[in-house]
Amino acid sequence: SAKVFTIANQKGGVGKTTTAINLAAAMATSRVKTLLIDLDPQANATSGLGVDKTEGGSLYGPLNGEGTAADQIVATRIKNLDIIPAEVDLAALEIELSRKPDYLIQLRNVLKPLREGDEYAAIIVDCPPALGLTSMNALGAADYLLIALQCEYLALEGLGQILKVVDQLRDAGVNPNLELGGILMTMFDVRTNLSRQVVGEVEKHFPDKVFKSLIPRSIRLGEAPSFGQTIFEYDPVSAGAVAYQQLAKEVIKRFDLK
Amino acid sequence: SAKVFTIANQKGGVGKTTTAINLAAAMATSRVKTLLIDLDPQANATSGLGVDKTEGGSLYGPLNGEGTAADQIVATRIKNLDIIPAEVDLAALEIELSRKPDYLIQLRNVLKPLREGDEYAAIIVDCPPALGLTSMNALGAADYLLIALQCEYLALEGLGQILKVVDQLRDAGVNPNLELGGILMTMFDVRTNLSRQVVGEVEKHFPDKVFKSLIPRSIRLGEAPSFGQTIFEYDPVSAGAVAYQQLAKEVIKRFDLK
Ligand SMILES: Nc1ncnc2c1ncn2[C@@H]1O[C@H](COP(=O)(O)OP(=O)(O)OP(=O)(O)O)[C@@H](O)[C@H]1O
Ligand SMILES: Nc1ncnc2c1ncn2[C@@H]1O[C@H](COP(=O)(O)OP(=O)(O)OP(=O)(O)O)[C@@H](O)[C@H]1O
Ligand SMILES: [Mg+2]
Ligand SMILES: [Mg+2]
Numbered sequence: 001s002a003k004v005f006t007i008a009n010q011k012g013g014v015g016k017t018t019t020a021i022n023l024a025a026a027m028a029t030s031r032v033k034t035l036l037i038d039l040d041p042q043a044n045a046t047s048g049l050g051v052d053k054t055e056g057g058s059l060y061g062p063l064n065g066e067g068t069a070a071d072q073i074v075a076t077r078i079k080n081l082d083i084i085p086a087e088v089d090l091a092a093l094e095i096e097l098s099r100k101p102d103y104l105i106q107l108r109n110v111l112k113p114l115r116e117g118d119e120y121a122a123i124i125v126d127c128p129p130a131l132g133l134t135s136m137n138a139l140g141a142a143d144y145l146l147i148a149l150q151c152e153y154l155a156l157e158g159l160g161q162i163l164k165v166v167d168q169l170r171d172a173g174v175n176p177n178l179e180l181g182g183i184l185m186t187m188f189d190v191r192t193n194l195s196r197q198v199v200g201e202v203e204k205h206f207p208d209k210v211f212k213s214l215i216p217r218s219i220r221l222g223e224a225p226s227f228g229q230t231i232f233e234y235d236p237v238s239a240g241a242v243a244y245q246q247l248a249k250e251v252i253k254r255f256d257l258k
Numbered sequence: 259s260a261k262v263f264t265i266a267n268q269k270g271g272v273g274k275t276t277t278a279i280n281l282a283a284a285m286a287t288s289r290v291k292t293l294l295i296d297l298d299p300q301a302n303a304t305s306g307l308g309v310d311k312t313e314g315g316s317l318y319g320p321l322n323g324e325g326t327a328a329d330q331i332v333a334t335r336i337k338n339l340d341i342i343p344a345e346v347d348l349a350a351l352e353i354e355l356s357r358k359p360d361y362l363i364q365l366r367n368v369l370k371p372l373r374e375g376d377e378y379a380a381i382i383v384d385c386p387p388a389l390g391l392t393s394m395n396a397l398g399a400a401d402y403l404l405i406a407l408q409c410e411y412l413a414l415e416g417l418g419q420i421l422k423v424v425d426q427l428r429d430a431g432v433n434p435n436l437e438l439g440g441i442l443m444t445m446f447d448v449r450t451n452l453s454r455q456v457v458g459e460v461e462k463h464f465p466d467k468v469f470k471s472l473i474p475r476s477i478r479l480g481e482a483p484s485f486g487q488t489i490f491e492y493d494p495v496s497a498g499a500v501a502y503q504q505l506a507k508e509v510i511k512r513f514d515l516k
Contacts, residue, residue, distance in 0.1 A: 013271015
């Protein structure tokens with residue numbers, strides 16, 4: 001069976017997609033069979049991996065009862081890494097999900113066969129920002145929530161909000177097994193005190209959750225997706241590549257993926 | 259009457275809130291009576307201005323038929339700048355709006371008296387990321403859309419998506435007067451070629467829309483909100499302060515606000 005990791009944070013631009021792409025790629029390269037699911041109608045993970053967006057090529061159909069998730073799986077050029085891409089139809093999901101009964105567990109139902117099968121060891125879900133119904137479904141479908149947290153002032157405030165939602169989903173019985181898998185500090189700026197203060201503060205409140213790997217602010221990490229490349233293809237010796245490689249090791253160990 | 263400016267971009271972390279705060283403050287200081295509306299349940303504009311969040315203190319009530327928008331107005335320490343703050347209740351808006359008929363024009367109805375009155379010359383609406391019902395309502399209520407666009411690779415792609423939504427809202431008759439007011443290039447990084455290339459590309463496609471003011475990537479702009487201060491209070495001689503001051507001049511001139 002596969003473990004489902006949802007990468008979420010209602011705040012925008014905190015490195016969810018950059019993490020989804022590079023963590024998935026590093027895990028695949030460490031021979032963990034991985035499925036990346038792009039749930040964002042902006043399809044940044046899809047284009048960041050150099051995968052074509054095609055009309056009808058996303059989980060939109062399956063979430064509306066047309067076809068299965070497995071029908072939408074596409075292989076990538078990276079061994080052990082497959083993707084379910086995103087495309088613009090997903091933008092209609094928010095409104096359409098709200099009109100269904102059981103509107104919080106549609107994704108979990110659609111992913112059930114993949115989660116219970118032996119095809120993948122890990123399923124990574126990249127969420128849009130904002131805690132709309134799409135992200136809520138991704139939390140409803142997850143074994144573990146991975147929070148990408150930018151090393152900036154408002155980080156802790158936003159953290160409180162998403163953890164409250166996690167508790168609500170657990171208490172309401174929507175996803176009693178949902179756990180906070182870990183907190184990843186991103187865009188760590190070595191030149192300022194602020195980054196170190198934010199990391200220290202988050203570690204104080206969540207001592208065993210913060211990953212030891214800190215993702216540095218690095219122009220290379222920002223450039224790689226414009227070539228449709230992972231950081232390991234674009235600049236394998238960069239600080240960003242080293243950090244995501246370390247993170248993959250931590251994740252594989254913490255969640256027993258090998 | 260007031261002109262309503264909605265600052266939106268479905269992409270996260272592109273500088274919407276930083277722009278909402280500093281543009282509103284600069285316009286107020288230029289004696290343009292301005293109302294800032296924080297529509298994001300994360301309330302970053304509210305706390306970034308050092309305004310307290312209070313339970314029930316947001317547009318959530320009025321959008322659900324309880325009280326008026328005017329009831330929610332709070333003065334700030336900045337002369338000519340008032341705010342309707344945000345608080346966590348707004349998070350429920352997405353689902354609640356979707357269950358109303360006319361779910362795209364609720365905000366416009368609620369803002370009508372303020373827009374038609376003479377209290378304010380400008381109303382600036384700060385949106386959450388993602389094009390959910392909250393942002394769609396803000397587009398439905400706007401005279402002008404101001405797009406904050408980060409100087410990075412995916413900028414143009416995201417732009418196409420939001421402009422498509424603008425056309426849909428116009429063609430569907432939801433907001434036939436909605437215009438793209440302008441595109442603001444943010445987080446311009448002088449050290450890389452990427453920023454310059456992105457600006458050049460956007461200017462090529464939208465020659466009269468891009469504001470001449472480019473907001474530089476500047477640590478000071480990131481730090482100011484942690485003290486609840488505008489950039490003009492925190493570091494009035496910084497490149498960020500100069501840029502937002504210039505933007506305010508451009509906006510006042512382009513939209514005839516004085
Ligand atoms: N460590 C980093 N250093 C420098 N730039 C980064 C880093 N991580 C991400 N970026 C860049 O910052 C921007 C936002 O990152 P990303 O798209 O991964 O965030 P996100 O949380 O997925 O955003 P959204 O909420 O819009 O989905 C992108 O342009 C990306 O290339
Ligand atoms: N020009 C800039 N230079 C450096 N940091 C900036 C700049 N503009 C904004 N920031 C910082 O980048 C982060 C994102 O900015 P901001 O909150 O304004 O974006 P946003 O589009 O409102 O995000 P969201 O989509 O989550 O609402 C914040 O930490 C902010 O302080
Ligand atoms: Mg993303
Ligand atoms: Mg914001």
